[in-house]
Structure formats: C-alpha cells, structure tokens
Amino acid sequence: LAAAVGTLRSGTSFQKQVEAWDVLLxxxxTAQGTVRKTVNRNQGFVAGADGKAMKQRMVALLAGLAENPSFLDALSAWRLHPDLGYREEAWQTLQALLQLLPEAIVELRQVFAESGEVDYVEVAGAALQALGDEDAPEELLLQLxxxxxxxLVDEFQDTSxxxxRLLERLTSGWQPGxxxxxxxxxxxxQSIYRFRQAEVSLFLVAARDGIGSVRLEPLQLRANFRSQKGVVDWVNQIFSHAFPEEDDALYGAVAYSPSVASYPEEKNAVQVDIRVTDEEGEEDEAAAIADLVAGIHQEHPDWTIAVLARARHHLQPLVRTLRQRRIAYQGQDLDTLMDRQAIVDLHSLTRALLHPADRISWLAVLRAPWCGMTLADLDNLIRQDRNRPVYELLESQAAQGELFDSLSEDGRARWQRIRPAIEQALSWRGRVPLRRLVESTWLALGGPACIPAEELPDVERYFQLxxxxxxxxxxxxxxLLEERLQQLFAQPGSAEGAHLQLMTIHKAKGLEFDVVILPGLHRRVSAADRPLLNWLDHPEFGLMLASLRRADSETGDATYEAIQAIQRERDRQETTRLMYVAATRAKHQLYLFGQVKPDGEGTKDPPEESLLGRIWEAVQPHVTWSRPVHTEVEDADTSGLL
Incomplete structure (x- = not known):
C-alpha cells in the first residue's frame, strides 16, 4: 500500500501509475469489483492491537466509498481500462492484419468492379484519397x-x-481572417444514427476544439416553435433527469438543454399508460391505442396522428388490430412480403412444383383461393395414406375409386379445374427458368383474380426475386428464398387522406404531428454483436485497436472489453436521445404506452436498455397504472375440428 501511494506521489511513468492504481483498487x-466490507492481513492489515485502529479507519473509509456514487462510477470505468500495450502474440496478430487487410481491400474492389456496385465507405474513402492530405494535397484539393x-453542414450531430475527416481536409488550408x-x-x-456510423462525440469535439485550424463560435437556440407549453414543460422535466449532467465525448454523453415554449399550454398534454402484467400485453395495448385513435379522430378529425415505434415489428400487433377494425392508416416498410397471403400462396406453389413430395405445400396449393378445396376434403384425401405424395394420391389410377369416394363432388370439380395447369407445370419443371414456370402456372390457375390489384406489385417483386x-x-x-422474402417489404395499402401514420422513430425525425403515440416502450431490441475486429476512434488519443482473440484462448482481451464497454454506454446514451426525439415530435398531445411485471406489492423496473427504462426514474410520478382484466371462458368442444 505504501509503495503504491509512493509511486503515485513520485510522478513516475504513466504505466507505473496505472499499475499503482490497480494495486490500490x-x-x-473485491475480485467482483464491489467495495470490500472489511480488510485483513491479505490486504496488508496486521492482526492484534497494533492494526486494530488502522483497520477501523479503513473500514470506515470503505463504508463511505460504498455510498459514493461518483466513486462507484469511476471504479466501474477503471476496471474496464484497456491494456497498456500489446502482448507478443497480439503484436504478431496485428502485424498479420496489417498485411492481410490491404489485400482484402484489393479483393473487395475487384468484387465492386464485377458487380458494378460500391458501398458508402468506398465512396467516402475515394473522396478522401482524391483530395490527398495537408502535406501532399492533390490537384482537386487545391482547386477546391x-x-x-x-x-454549411446540416444535421452535423449525425456526422461519421x-x-x-473530409471536412477537415476541405478546410485544411483555411486561415483566421x-x-x-x-x-x-x-x-x-437528436443524434440517433450510430447504426450508420454517426458519432455525436465528433459534434462535441468540434464545438470544443473546432475543426483543424477553424475555431467555432457556439450559438444555442432554445425557442420551441413546434409543441404547446404542456408538452415542452413535460419534456424538460423528464429529460433533464434522464440525460447526463455534462458532456462526455468518449461515452457519447450529451447534457440536456431545456427548451422554451412559444405556444400556450393546452389541456391533456401528456399521458403515460403502464400496464402491470406477467403476460405479453401486445394485443391489449393495440386495442387501447385503436380506441384512443378513434376517440381523437372523433374529437379532432383534422389532426394528424403518428404511432412511432423503435422497431418495425413492434407495430405488428397494432397493424393487425387496425385492419380488423378497418381503421385507415399510412405506413411504409411495415409488412414483409411473407406477411402477405398472396406471397405465402406463391411460395407454397413454388415448393410444390419443385418438390412433389412436399405434402404441406401441396395441401396449401389445394387450399389456396385458386382452388379452394375444403378442409374436410383435404382431410379425407390424406386420411387413408399419410406417406404418399398428394399429387400421386390425386392421380394414381389404382386410387381413383377411393379418391372419388373420399372427395366431395365440389372437391372433385375444383381439382379437375386446376389439374391441366398443374400437369403442364410438372412437365415443364427443370426445362424452363423458374420464374417462367411459377408465373405461368399462377396465371393459368387464375391467381391475379384472387388478390386485390394493389398487391400485384408485391407479386411482381416475388417473381423478380x-x-x-x-x-x-x-x-x-x-x-435463401425465405430469408430474402423476410428482407423485402410489401407495398403499403392504399390509404390516401388517412390522418394516422405508422413508422419507426428514425423515420419520424424532422417531422411533426398533432398527436404522437409511443407503443411498447418496455420492449428491447437485439443486443449488439461482438465484432471480430474491434476498434474505436478515441476523441483524445485516436485509434484504439483490440487484438483478435485466439479461438482456443479462454483469456479475454482487456482492450477489446474496454472498447465494448464504451460502445455499450454509447448505445445507452443514444437510446435516451431516441426517446427524446420520439417525444418531441408531438405538437398538442403525447401518449406513452408500456408494460412492467408485478413484483410482490410493487413492480419490477423495465429493462434499462428499453426506451421506458431510460426515463423510468423520472416518469414514474406521471404514470397511469392499469392491470388487464382476465375473464374465465369455458373451453369449447373442439373434437370436430381438423
């Protein structure tokens, strides 16, 4: 202990000071990172009367540190500090990467050339290369x-x-005056685009230090010309607690700056509806939002309403409810192609034509609108033989008598109507391109007459795929087909003039609506991946690069974990900002919906990484609590259902 304190006082090298702090901590x-409750000779405190007074002072100090939030935060940060250097095996890995990555770039550019496509990183990198650098500028930079x-750069908070670097290069020759x-x-x-490599830390560094030789004069605007005073005051109250107290470029932390309302206060500014239940309450929440929308439409028919969610799939329960109630809405990129029944039927047709033994797909083809065979007929068809392909059951001469006894007259007529198209398709299988096979069969079956006209573009996208x-x-x-279908979005339904819009929070940035509804605030999104190669542009020290961990090594890399910890905190800070962006889209009214689980007489806190979790401490006094009512229903007799 004395040696460690002496090292810190002597002003030795940075490495020695870090080692001394490790000893002190x-x-x-404890090894788990918590403050000790007591000490003994293992920590250098001798037993007996001589060490008793010192031990008592140390225990009192430990108790004080355990109650000090600033110390605990600093302790957590210190435990995740990176290694001070690379081990020998790490150096070997990095040297191999320095040789490999330039070769990988050459191969990637060859792929770009062959495909006729490039990504954004390649475009931005090419722009930097075209300009040269300050010491060796290219002709283009001199001309510019x-x-x-x-x-003038707009939306600078979302700069990558x-x-x-491009902005630095363009201003590298500028001089004051x-x-x-x-x-x-x-x-x-409002910086919310980390998934596009935007880093708010760049904004903070530029505001503090300028860009290159160009110093910046800050101009802060506070007037809010969008929302009524009730909304503005609520946002100020909640987010002044949710945001950090001061800026921190390393962790992407932005201090809150309150707004001043320009419009007078109105009634019913903000409502927070939190349901207490152990079950997934998505359908109940969707029903409550649909009721709310209907009420707002009735009271304010000209108001625009937006339902904003963190992820598209968070809107799916509401989409189903709105369709059931025939409430018109506008929305883009909400349904994947596989959410459309026409595409599901085409997918079954494709599988049936390529795999005659796929009984499920064949039954789906017979059940689809172009045939419409009843469930009873399908059950009778396969009841006696559950192994043979369905097409063989339909066509086998030996089974004809049994077949026509099992199928109703209506079922036989339906099969005979589509039979020529199916026979023709099976004879073409493997002889014509797949698109031609499936598309011509679908047309022969009468597929276009079975779907609304607005779904025809989705069908065309399926054939293109x-x-x-x-x-x-x-x-x-x-x-691969199924994966790609989940990545393609169906065309939005025709709802021209609808005052209700559904979208993600990211798509709503820069927009405004009379009423904003935020559903599913308790829900989380998938955790960030652990990349193979991990690096960080440190705002003070430049590049932090972790070594690759060997697949057969059980030892974690301290630098890798330090970078991951910084990235996780940046994600948490951005989640708070995402919630702020969502709330500030509202002009007149803001409604928040979420769910927490019961915990004895109280409730459990929502997940910290959820939108609700980021404001939970401040928002609890504003909550309207509700508990779903469950009604006991007798089980119906289902013995006759297939």
Missing part, C-alpha cells in the same frame, strides 16, 4: 481550396468519422 475492492469560400466561413447546424440531443436467385430452373437453397 485491489485493496479497496481556391474556389471554396463558405461551407469519414465525413468529419481570410474571409471564409464554416457553419455547422445540429442538435446533439425468383429470377435473381434461381439457377437452371431450380433453387439451391429454399432457406
């Missing part, structure tokens, strides 16, 4: 420097490191 904390007098101006516009409290991924009239992997 090893005395203060001579003619470029003023630069490549964009930031030369008449050129750089104007950056942005609100760091078949054309793109099929080979020699077949599919190598059906899972």
């Amino acid at each position: 090893g005395i203060v904390c 420097d001579a003619g470029l007098k003023h630069i 490191i490549l964009q930031y 030369d008449g050129r101006t750089l104007f950056l516009v942005g609100d760091p409290m 078949l054309e793109k991924i099929s080979r020699n009239g077949d599919l190598d992997d059906f899972s």
Whole structure:
C-alpha cells in the first residue's frame, strides 16, 4: 500500500501509475469489483492491537466509498481500462492484419468492379484519397481550396468519422481572417444514427476544439416553435433527469438543454399508460391505442396522428388490430412480403412444383383461393395414406375409386379445374427458368383474380426475386428464398387522406404531428454483436485497436472489453436521445404506452436498455397504472375440428 501511494506521489511513468492504481483498487475492492466490507492481513492489515485502529479507519473509509456514487462510477470505468500495450502474440496478430487487410481491400474492389456496385465507405474513402492530405494535397484539393469560400453542414450531430475527416481536409488550408466561413447546424440531443456510423462525440469535439485550424463560435437556440407549453414543460422535466449532467465525448454523453415554449399550454398534454402484467400485453395495448385513435379522430378529425415505434415489428400487433377494425392508416416498410397471403400462396406453389413430395405445400396449393378445396376434403384425401405424395394420391389410377369416394363432388370439380395447369407445370419443371414456370402456372390457375390489384406489385417483386436467385430452373437453397422474402417489404395499402401514420422513430425525425403515440416502450431490441475486429476512434488519443482473440484462448482481451464497454454506454446514451426525439415530435398531445411485471406489492423496473427504462426514474410520478382484466371462458368442444 505504501509503495503504491509512493509511486503515485513520485510522478513516475504513466504505466507505473496505472499499475499503482490497480494495486490500490485491489485493496479497496473485491475480485467482483464491489467495495470490500472489511480488510485483513491479505490486504496488508496486521492482526492484534497494533492494526486494530488502522483497520477501523479503513473500514470506515470503505463504508463511505460504498455510498459514493461518483466513486462507484469511476471504479466501474477503471476496471474496464484497456491494456497498456500489446502482448507478443497480439503484436504478431496485428502485424498479420496489417498485411492481410490491404489485400482484402484489393479483393473487395475487384468484387465492386464485377458487380458494378460500391458501398458508402468506398465512396467516402475515394473522396478522401482524391483530395490527398495537408502535406501532399492533390490537384482537386487545391482547386477546391481556391474556389471554396463558405461551407454549411446540416444535421452535423449525425456526422461519421469519414465525413468529419473530409471536412477537415476541405478546410485544411483555411486561415483566421481570410474571409471564409464554416457553419455547422445540429442538435446533439437528436443524434440517433450510430447504426450508420454517426458519432455525436465528433459534434462535441468540434464545438470544443473546432475543426483543424477553424475555431467555432457556439450559438444555442432554445425557442420551441413546434409543441404547446404542456408538452415542452413535460419534456424538460423528464429529460433533464434522464440525460447526463455534462458532456462526455468518449461515452457519447450529451447534457440536456431545456427548451422554451412559444405556444400556450393546452389541456391533456401528456399521458403515460403502464400496464402491470406477467403476460405479453401486445394485443391489449393495440386495442387501447385503436380506441384512443378513434376517440381523437372523433374529437379532432383534422389532426394528424403518428404511432412511432423503435422497431418495425413492434407495430405488428397494432397493424393487425387496425385492419380488423378497418381503421385507415399510412405506413411504409411495415409488412414483409411473407406477411402477405398472396406471397405465402406463391411460395407454397413454388415448393410444390419443385418438390412433389412436399405434402404441406401441396395441401396449401389445394387450399389456396385458386382452388379452394375444403378442409374436410383435404382431410379425407390424406386420411387413408399419410406417406404418399398428394399429387400421386390425386392421380394414381389404382386410387381413383377411393379418391372419388373420399372427395366431395365440389372437391372433385375444383381439382379437375386446376389439374391441366398443374400437369403442364410438372412437365415443364427443370426445362424452363423458374420464374417462367411459377408465373405461368399462377396465371393459368387464375391467381391475379384472387388478390386485390394493389398487391400485384408485391407479386411482381416475388417473381423478380425468383429470377435473381434461381439457377437452371431450380433453387439451391429454399432457406435463401425465405430469408430474402423476410428482407423485402410489401407495398403499403392504399390509404390516401388517412390522418394516422405508422413508422419507426428514425423515420419520424424532422417531422411533426398533432398527436404522437409511443407503443411498447418496455420492449428491447437485439443486443449488439461482438465484432471480430474491434476498434474505436478515441476523441483524445485516436485509434484504439483490440487484438483478435485466439479461438482456443479462454483469456479475454482487456482492450477489446474496454472498447465494448464504451460502445455499450454509447448505445445507452443514444437510446435516451431516441426517446427524446420520439417525444418531441408531438405538437398538442403525447401518449406513452408500456408494460412492467408485478413484483410482490410493487413492480419490477423495465429493462434499462428499453426506451421506458431510460426515463423510468423520472416518469414514474406521471404514470397511469392499469392491470388487464382476465375473464374465465369455458373451453369449447373442439373434437370436430381438423
């Protein structure tokens, strides 16, 4: 202990000071990172009367530290500090990467050239290369420097490191007083695009240090010309507690800046509806939102209403409810192609034609609208033989008598109507491109007459996908087709003039609505992946690069974990900002919906990484609590159902 304190006082090297702090914290904390409750000779405190007074003072100090939030935060941060250097095996890995990655770039650019496509990183990197650098500028940079007098950048809070470097390069030759101006516009409290490599830390560093030789004069705008005073005051009250007290560029933390309302206060500004239940209450919540929408429409028929969710799939229960109630809405990228029944039927037809033994797909083809065979007929068809392919059951001469005894007259007529189209398709299988096979069969079956006209573009996208991924009239992997169908979104239904819009919070940024409804605030999204190669642009020290961990190693890399901890905290800070963006879209009224689980007489807190979790401590006094009512219903007799 004395040696560690002496090291810190002597002003030795940075590495020695870090090692000394590790020793001190090893005395203060357990291996799990919690503050010790007591100490003994293992920490250097001798037994007996001589050490008793010192031990008592140390225990009192530990008790005080355990109640000090600032110390606990600093302790958590320190425990995750990176290694001070690379081990020998790590150096070997990094040297191999330095040789491998340039070769990988060459191969990637070859792929770009062959496909005729590039990604954003390649475009931005090419722009930087075209400009050269300050010491060796290219001709393009010199031309731009001579003619470029003023630069204005909007939404600067969502700048990526490549964009930031480009701005640095463009202003590298500027001098104070030369008449050129750089104007950056942005609100760091609305930085929500980390998934596009945007980092709010760049905004904070630019505001503090400028960009290159260009120093910036801050101009802070506070007037809110969107929301009524009741909404503005509520947002100020809640988010002044949810946001951190001060900026921190490393962790992407932005201090809250309150707004001043320009419009007078109105009634019913904000309502927070939290349901207490152990069950998933998505359908109950959707029904409550549909009731709310209907009421608002009746009271304010000209008001616009937006339902904003963190992820598209969070809106699915509400979409189903709105369709059931025939409430018109507008929304984009809400339904995947596989959510449309027409595409499900086409998918079954594709599988049936390519795999005659796929009984489920064949039954789906017979059940689809172009045939419409009843469940009773389907059951009778396969009841006696549950192994043979369905088409063989329909066509086998030996089974004809049994077949026509099992199928009703209506079922026989339906099969005879589609039989020529199916026979023709099976004779073409493997001889024509897959798109032609499926599309011509669908047309012959009367598929276009079975769906609304607005779904025809979705059908065309399905055929385009078949054309793109099929080979020699077949599919190598059906899972690829299903995966791609989940990635393509159906065309939104026709709802022109609808005052209700459904979208994600990210799509709503920059927009405003009379009423904003935020559903499912307790829900989480998937955790971030652990990348193979992990690095960070540190705002003070530049590149932090972790070594790759060997697959056969059980030892974690301290630098890798330090970077992951920083990224997790940046994600948490952005979640708070995402909630702020959602709330500030409202002009007149804001409604929040969420769910918590019961815990004895009280409730459990929502997940910390959820939108509700980020404001939970501040929002609890504003909550309207509700508990779903369950009604006992006698079980119906289902013995006759297939």
